[in-house]
Amino acid sequence: MSHRTLAGTGLVVGYDRARPVLDGAALTVPAGRRLAVLGANGSGKTTLLRCLSGALRPLAGTVTVDGVPLRHSRAGLRAHRQEVQLVLQDPDDQLFSASVAQDVSFGPLNLGLPEETVRARVAEALALLAVDHLAARPTHQLSYGERKRVAIAGAVAMRPCVLLLDEPTAGLDPSAVAETLAALARLEEHDSTVVMSTHDVDLALRWADEVAVVVDRAVVQGAPLDVLGDDVLLARARLERPWALAVGARLRELGLLPGGTLPRDAASLLAALPDRPGVPT
Amino acid sequence: MSHRTLAGTGLVVGYDRARPVLDGAALTVPAGRRLAVLGANGSGKTTLLRCLSGALRPLAGTVTVDGVPLRHSRAGLRAHRQEVQLVLQDPDDQLFSASVAQDVSFGPLNLGLPEETVRARVAEALALLAVDHLAARPTHQLSYGERKRVAIAGAVAMRPCVLLLDEPTAGLDPSAVAETLAALARLEEHDSTVVMSTHDVDLALRWADEVAVVVDRAVVQGAPLDVLGDDVLLARARLERPWALAVGARLRELGLLPGGTLPRDAASLLAALPDRPGVPT
Amino acid sequence: MHIAEGFLPPAHAIGWTVAAAPFVVHGARAVVREVRENPESTLLLGAAGAFTFVLSAIKLPSVTGSSSHPTGTGAGAILFRPPVMALLGTVVLLFQALLLAHGGLTTLGANAVAFAVVGPWTGYGAYRLTRALGAGLLPGVFVGTVVADLATYVTTSLQLALAFPDASGGIPAAVAKFLGVFALTQIPLAIGEGLLGVLLFRALTANARPELERLGLLRPAPEAAP
Amino acid sequence: MSGLAIDDAAWSSAWRRRSPADKLVLCLGLVVCALALPAWPGSGLVALTATVLALGPARVPPRTFGRAVRWPLAFIGVGALTAVVQVGGGGLGWAPDAAARAGSLTAHAVAGSTAVLLLATTTPVSDLLPALRRLGVPAAVVEVASVVYRLLFVLLDSLRTIREAQTARMGHSSVRRSYRSSGALAAAVLVRSWDRARRLQEGLAGRGMDTGLRVLPEVLPSSRAFLAATLVGLGAIVTAGTVLA
Structure with missing residues (x-):
């Protein structure tokens, strides 16, 4: 397991060549950088991730890992799946074993690893996601947030270089979101590059190193402050400007925020504001 | 159809009397006021709504509509359901028919209304939710957001005085959230009082007239600015302070915001800020 | 192996429809009675039918590299009982004809006899017999699903042989012919379906014990020590 | 997209708003012709009519229609060949009239299958279920x-x-x-x-389910012109099928 660069170029993806979901989309996930894939519902975020994971074969275009193109042969897919893992949005569609530990062991067992190694990997994945206390529980007794994290653990046990997460925070309350983000930070330290799709622009702004917006069947990628500050692009993508950028830009005009990059969330905005009234920096 | 006051007092709800989900919860939904029920996942939001809707019989306590207690007899529940309708979070739990219009007709037909009236109600409900263009589409081809709105239309066609929505915006992108909120505003004009559960504190702040937080098996109800400004309560409830309150309070300290109520969202915050630097109001 | 539309001569199509009718009507009566007593069982029965349809959409790999689909008749009969399967199986066959172009409308009766009557009844019988002989749930399921699949295929072969007797050997030779040709695909498939049945029920005993107990397939377990 | 191509075609077919009863009369009429008329030219006429109607006025995507015929074709091919192989004294051989019998069997089955497919690709199953109710x-x-x-x-x-x-x-x-x-x-x-x-x-x-799942019936009125054309067309097929046979 080590960070790898996953990329797609010229991707045409869809069921109908006349009306593809993505048409000429390109995306690069630089090794070790956090990428947020943004887009409205139905824009093609999930399709893009499925294509990058190898689950969906593009009608045209190439997916590469560290420059090496993915071949959609049995062996090619097998190799790809050990490097790139996708976790889908609905955890119920990924948990199919009786108990949490059993479910997480599914992937490593299929890799043909010896039992001891599997056991170690399961324990590691559960610990990384902070769900080790649930190991013996039946999957159907878990809460939604717990099921989501166990589903991620199932992919993590495969030790992927790149982990693609489809809407990992959708439907979670703030504390569950915080726990999920903490788990993702641990995964990065464990040398997995993390990509998440979301339509939460505020979350993307505060989490991501890079942002890719899926819009009009293509992908626009760039630095979060640039992409999420582009009102024209966001309107086309049916997204909103993150509040922190809107409010931060105005406060800078008012002379209340220093130069440099704008704060990305409430805490850093508050920290950047002057302490006393009437003393613009 | 007219606004009514729905209330619950001393509600003990749960499957196990020794460990109820709610224990002595009280809540009042004043006629015509928007109430947001906030709480972390698993706090008992859904249980509370199910109890108020009559779907779950409380172990103790009373549910009243305009002061009249709900009786859990067949006739009592029947009468209650004409006044109070609950829309579940997962639209697939409510949509059973292949066609959208037919699904929406189910409730009114069960009320024993003549066919012509049912037809009119279906058309009205679809129009209120802005899904009339989907009337002839099969349910299984709809997107998640469309299914959610059709499920709400199915309850609206019953012409309830109070409409309870469990997480109506969960999983929706910003534009779908805006459309749902617009539809809810139309319902209010049609004299339905609307209650929604959510864990999105920012949404609750900008939408609700009153807020009820489900915490420690009880309910704390009050004005949004009071309840959502109470950091101790929010921490107990595993929720966050809305950014607009945190940032707004600080900007007022800095003399940048006028007195009165704090702005509830980015647009009104920006509008309330002074136009030129260095001129605190 | 659904008999395609137009494949059977009209007299045979009518004959098999008449033969299937009493079983399907019996199943329909059972369903109507059940729904009258518990209105909500409409949804459970619908879910059972949808599951049977979806079960036959599962791709089973075969050693030869090609893949095939299970009939679902045996597992369905063990889970939902043959009378109900006579009706649900016929509904599923109607849906397969209209949604997948598998089978047909005038051949619905013939296919119902094979898939919704003979398959489920013999499979269920084999399951009960195996259990009565002292075998556990999983061996019973294996025998039941294999027998149901084979019985379905033998019935279809008989139906084809009756419609198209051999020019010189008559019906017995035709039976041998059709059995022989379809055996190539059906015998591995029957064993595959038996394996799938065992794996399905093994997973269910781990995941859904209470449901299996309610269906009467498992004895309620003694209270586990805490 | 539901993922079942025939179902998708049915919902977006140009004939979706036609009365299911009208379509049933047409398609079942064609099925009966496919079964009852001699294979040549009856079956050919039925298959041609069903295909032309589906791809023409009903605007079913040709790809969907073509793919949907493939599955029955596989069965029909194997079944027809098996039917005309003869088990002789020493082994297998062709029945005396093998080619003719296989041809006729295949023609009947292909015609019947395309006729049912015309119904399936123009009428969602949920439109047909109320018709079952009327059939008792x-x-x-x-x-x-x-x-x-x-x-x-x-x-x-x-x-x-x-x-x-x-x-x-x-x-x-x-x-x-x-x-x-x-x-x-x-x-x-x-x-x-x-x-x-x-x-x-x-x-x-919560929505008041008491006895059943009653919903408002959809009004898809029958067309006299469509029914008349159906009867004339079926009549023509029967006439041509018997006279030319």
């Missing part, structure tokens, strides 16, 4: 069938997603693993189906 099928049975129709899409969706998730985690990388995964898949879908039914029941109870 009990309401409870029709309601069960309509729930089957709704839930099978929900379950098919689960089936596909779970399978994809299993494949991503190498669950189908060998025959042995694929069997194990398929067993878990079937069990998961069955448990989902029970769960769905339970949750739907609660959802519908």
Whole structure:
């Protein structure tokens, strides 16, 4: 397991060549950088991730890992799946074993690893996601947030270089979101590059190193402050400007925020504001 | 159809009397006021709504509509359901028919209304939710957001005085959230009082007239600015302070915001800020 | 192996429809009675039918590299009982004809006899017999699903042989012919379906014990020590 | 997109708003012609008519129609060949009139299949179920069938997603693993189906479900012109089919 660069170029993806979901989309996930894939519902975020994971074969275009193109042969897919893992949005569609530990062991067992190694990997994945206390529980007794994290653990046990997460925070309350983000930070330290799709622009702004917006069947990628500050692009993508950028830009005009990059969330905005009234920096 | 006051007092709800989900919860939904029920996942939001809707019989306590207690007899529940309708979070739990219009007709037909009236109600409900263009589409081809709105239309066609929505915006992108909120505003004009559960504190702040937080098996109800400004309560409830309150309070300290109520969202915050630097109001 | 539309001569199509009718009507009566007593069982029965349809959409790999689909008749009969399967199986066959172009409308009766009557009844019988002989749930399921699949295929072969007797050997030779040709695909498939049945029920005993107990397939377990 | 091409075609067909009864008369008429008329030219006329109507006025995508015929063709091919092989004294041989019999059998079956396909690609199953009610099928049975129709899409969706998730985690990388995964898949879908039914029941109870799943019937009026054209067309096929035979 080590960070790898996953990329797609010229991707045409869809069921109908006349009306593809993505048409000429390109995306690069630089090794070790956090990428947020943004887009409205139905824009093609999930399709893009499925294509990058190898689950969906593009009608045209190439997916590469560290420059090496993915071949959609049995062996090619097998190799790809050990490097790139996708976790889908609905955890119920990924948990199919009786108990949490059993479910997480599914992937490593299929890799043909010896039992001891599997056991170690399961324990590691559960610990990384902070769900080790649930190991013996039946999957159907878990809460939604717990099921989501166990589903991620199932992919993590495969030790992927790149982990693609489809809407990992959708439907979670703030504390569950915080726990999920903490788990993702641990995964990065464990040398997995993390990509998440979301339509939460505020979350993307505060989490991501890079942002890719899926819009009009293509992908626009760039630095979060640039992409999420582009009102024209966001309107086309049916997204909103993150509040922190809107409010931060105005406060800078008012002379209340220093130069440099704008704060990305409430805490850093508050920290950047002057302490006393009437003393613009 | 007219606004009514729905209330619950001393509600003990749960499957196990020794460990109820709610224990002595009280809540009042004043006629015509928007109430947001906030709480972390698993706090008992859904249980509370199910109890108020009559779907779950409380172990103790009373549910009243305009002061009249709900009786859990067949006739009592029947009468209650004409006044109070609950829309579940997962639209697939409510949509059973292949066609959208037919699904929406189910409730009114069960009320024993003549066919012509049912037809009119279906058309009205679809129009209120802005899904009339989907009337002839099969349910299984709809997107998640469309299914959610059709499920709400199915309850609206019953012409309830109070409409309870469990997480109506969960999983929706910003534009779908805006459309749902617009539809809810139309319902209010049609004299339905609307209650929604959510864990999105920012949404609750900008939408609700009153807020009820489900915490420690009880309910704390009050004005949004009071309840959502109470950091101790929010921490107990595993929720966050809305950014607009945190940032707004600080900007007022800095003399940048006028007195009165704090702005509830980015647009009104920006509008309330002074136009030129260095001129605190 | 659904008999395609137009494949059977009209007299045979009518004959098999008449033969299937009493079983399907019996199943329909059972369903109507059940729904009258518990209105909500409409949804459970619908879910059972949808599951049977979806079960036959599962791709089973075969050693030869090609893949095939299970009939679902045996597992369905063990889970939902043959009378109900006579009706649900016929509904599923109607849906397969209209949604997948598998089978047909005038051949619905013939296919119902094979898939919704003979398959489920013999499979269920084999399951009960195996259990009565002292075998556990999983061996019973294996025998039941294999027998149901084979019985379905033998019935279809008989139906084809009756419609198209051999020019010189008559019906017995035709039976041998059709059995022989379809055996190539059906015998591995029957064993595959038996394996799938065992794996399905093994997973269910781990995941859904209470449901299996309610269906009467498992004895309620003694209270586990805490 | 539901993922079932025939169903998608039916919902977007230009004939979707036509009365299901009209379409039933046409398609069942064609099926009866396919069965009853001599193969030449009756079956040819039926197959041609059904295909032209589907691809022309009903605007069914040719790709969908073509793919849908493939499955019955495989059965028809193998079945027809088996029927005309003769088991002789020393082994297998062709029956005396093998070519003619195989041709006739194939023609009848292809004609019948295309006629049913014309119905299937222009009429959603949910439009046909009320017709069953009028044919005397009990309401409870029709309601069960309509729930089957709704839930099978929900379950098919689960089936596909779970399978994809299993494949991503190498669950189908060998025959042995694929069997194990398929067993878990079937069990998961069955448990989902029970769960769905339970949750739907609660959802519908809130909307006043008492006795059944009654919904407003959709009004799809019958067209005299369509019925007249159907009768004339079927008459022409019967005449041509008997006179030219």
